[in-house]
Amino acid sequence: MGGRGARLLGGPARAEGTEHWESHLRRLGALGIEGAAGHELVQEVARSGLQGRGGALFPTATKLTMASASRGTPIAVVNASEGEPASQKDRSLVELRPHLVLDGALVAARAIGAPEVVFYLHRARRGSTAALERALWERPPEGVAWRLVDAPAGYVTGESSAVVSYLEGQGALPRRRSAPAAVRGVAGRPTVVNNVETIAHLALIARFGWKWFRSAGDANGPGSTLVTLAGELPVPGAVAEVLGPTRLGQLLSGVGGLGRPPQAVLVGGYEGVWLNGASAWEMPVARGLLAAHGISLGCGVIAALNSGSCGLATTARLVRWLASESAGQCGSCVFGLPAVSALLDEIARGTALRRDLRRLRQLSCVVTGRGACGHPSGVMALVDSALEVFSAELRRHLHGRCCPAVHYGFPLPGHQEGLE
Amino acid sequence: MTEGGWRLSLDPAACDGHGICALRCPDRISLDGWGYACVDGTAIDDPRVLGRAYRAAAACPAGALTVVPEGGRHEHKSPAVPAA
Numbered sequence: 001m002g003g004r005g006a007r008l009l010g011g012p013a014r015a016e017g018t019e020h021w022e023s024h025l026r027r028l029g030a031l032g033i034e035g036a037a038g039h040e041l042v043q044e045v046a047r048s049g050l051q052g053r054g055g056a057l058f059p060t061a062t063k064l065t066m067a068s069a070s071r072g073t074p075i076a077v078v079n080a081s082e083g084e085p086a087s088q089k090d091r092s093l094v095e096l097r098p099h100l101v102l103d104g105a106l107v108a109a110r111a112i113g114a115p116e117v118v119f120y121l122h123r124a125r126r127g128s129t130a131a132l133e134r135a136l137w138e139r140p141p142e143g144v145a146w147r148l149v150d151a152p153a154g155y156v157t158g159e160s161s162a163v164v165s166y167l168e169g170q171g172a173l174p175r176r177r178s179a180p181a182a183v184r185g186v187a188g189r190p191t192v193v194n195n196v197e198t199i200a201h202l203a204l205i206a207r208f209g210w211k212w213f214r215s216a217g218d219a220n221g222p223g224s225t226l227v228t229l230a231g232e233l234p235v236p237g238a239v240a241e242v243l244g245p246t247r248l249g250q251l252l253s254g255v256g257g258l259g260r261p262p263q264a265v266l267v268g269g270y271e272g273v274w275l276n277g278a279s280a281w282e283m284p285v286a287r288g289l290l291a292a293h294g295i296s297l298g299c300g301v302i303a304a305l306n307s308g309s310c311g312l313a314t315t316a317r318l319v320r321w322l323a324s325e326s327a328g329q330c331g332s333c334v335f336g337l338p339a340v341s342a343l344l345d346e347i348a349r350g351t352a353l354r355r356d357l358r359r360l361r362q363l364s365c366v367v368t369g370r371g372a373c374g375h376p377s378g379v380m381a382l383v384d385s386a387l388e389v390f391s392a393e394l395r396r397h398l399h400g401r402c403c404p405a406v407h408y409g410f411p412l413p414g415h416q417e418g419l420e
Numbered sequence: 421m422t423e424g425g426w427r428l429s430l431d432p433a434a435c436d437g438h439g440i441c442a443l444r445c446p447d448r449i450s451l452d453g454w455g456y457a458c459v460d461g462t463a464i465d466d467p468r469v470l471g472r473a474y475r476a477a478a479a480c481p482a483g484a485l486t487v488v489p490e491g492g493r494h495e496h497k498s499p500a501v502p503a504a
Contacts, residue, residue, distance in 0.1 A: 329433035331456030372433040
């Protein structure tokens with residue numbers, strides 16, 4: 001949990017479970033935005049520099065401004081789908097601090113003048129739905145209509161165009177739209193889709209102001225940030241809030257319980273990039289600083305790989321699953337990802353030839369940048385970084401020597417750890 | 421947006437890999453190993469190429485290919501991590 005000075009995760013300890021309305025009010029006071037005009041709220045968010053925490057880091061104020069300036073009755077959507085298998089931050093916020101999330105949703109709705117707030121949740125996550133239903137029952141009427149929508153589970157069903165598509169009564173599939181959702185979204189209405197963490201930050205920005213918000217984080221990535229420490233750790237799946245200068249090693253040892261640098265670290269989720277463990281250990285966990293080096297914290301997942309594990313076999317296993325999560329719409333994804341997966345499996349088994357590696361690199365060029373969403377590009381970024389970071393293992397594998405073990409420390413939906 | 425500039429735009433989710441477009445406008449369209457279109461979506465200056473681009477778009481049985489004003493929105497998304 002948050003620890004000293006925590007913002008989003010401040011308040012009662014995790015073990016105390018869901019924070020109730022009275023405790024929330026006692027701790028943070030009333031939201032107090034009744035008197036504020038929409039454009040004042042948007043301006044406050046713009047000054048805060050808040051960026052979307054679903055992974056894309058799009059400036060939140062830009063979405064709000066687009067929606068306010070567009071025709072039609074706006075809708076505010078809170079994206080709680082969190083399809084990234086290792087990520088725990090959004091469900092932690094919804095289940096532990098539902099009132100903070102609901103406050104933030106009110107700020108977003110008030111800022112764009114939306115009479116309706118939609119929560120987009122995955123069906124399997126009963127705990128999140130229960131926490132929200134209970135929280136809504138505790139709160140006084142607030143002049144907006146709350147809707148909880150059960151969305152189908154999946155890796156790409158939380159992509160914002162898939163969210164809009166599902167709310168329009170079609171499948172939860174990524175679509176290319178003629179205009180941004182914030183301009184013309186659900187049924188042509190301006191639709192602002194924000195990640196749960198982004199929304200929770202709004203609740204605090206509205207209370208304490210943009211200057212306070214910017215006193216955490218760095219200039220190019222302002223505000224505190226939630227990370228999930230996952231993978232092969234003594235304490236896997238813990239959520240931590242990073243407020244100031246912190247090195248990755250501090251998080252992995254202090255929160256994840258790791259005694260020494262891991263072999264490698266996967267940063268930004270399963271479509272993130274592998275980094276060498278020893279050099280990543282000293283890396284600052286700051287969104288802006290990392291972005292300057294071309295590394296995105298994305299959805300905040302930081303997953304460690306043991307020195308005893310095989311990075312190529314682990315990547316092959318992740319890619320096999322990611323390929324199966326394709327929405328099945330675009331040829332480059334439908335045919336490209338299974339082909340990539342098959343080649344990686346050959347490499348992991350030690351049965352690949354040099355020409356298979358050449359073919360894999362060619363496929364990377366063919367698949368990257370195509371498709372209606374970022375899924376194929378994300379998978380290829382993972383693969384490309386694996387070939388680079390695990391280049392020594394790659395040489396061994398191409399000579400027919402497999403690594404000893406895969407530990408399955410990276411959770412996948414529907415897969416029991418260690419059993420495959 | 422350039423006055424009067426045009427470019428090709430592909431909806432990859434709609435493309436079914438018929439491949440007729442690549443015959444009509446090889447200047448801007450090639451096919452990948454599975455037969456799906458790879459489109460160069462930069463501005464078209466040559467009017468003859470623009471004519472072929474229009475014929476390619478008109479020939480697409482899936483309606484996946486269109487000629488749009490330069491600076492229009494239908495572009496390839498840059499590689500990005502999808503929302504968690």
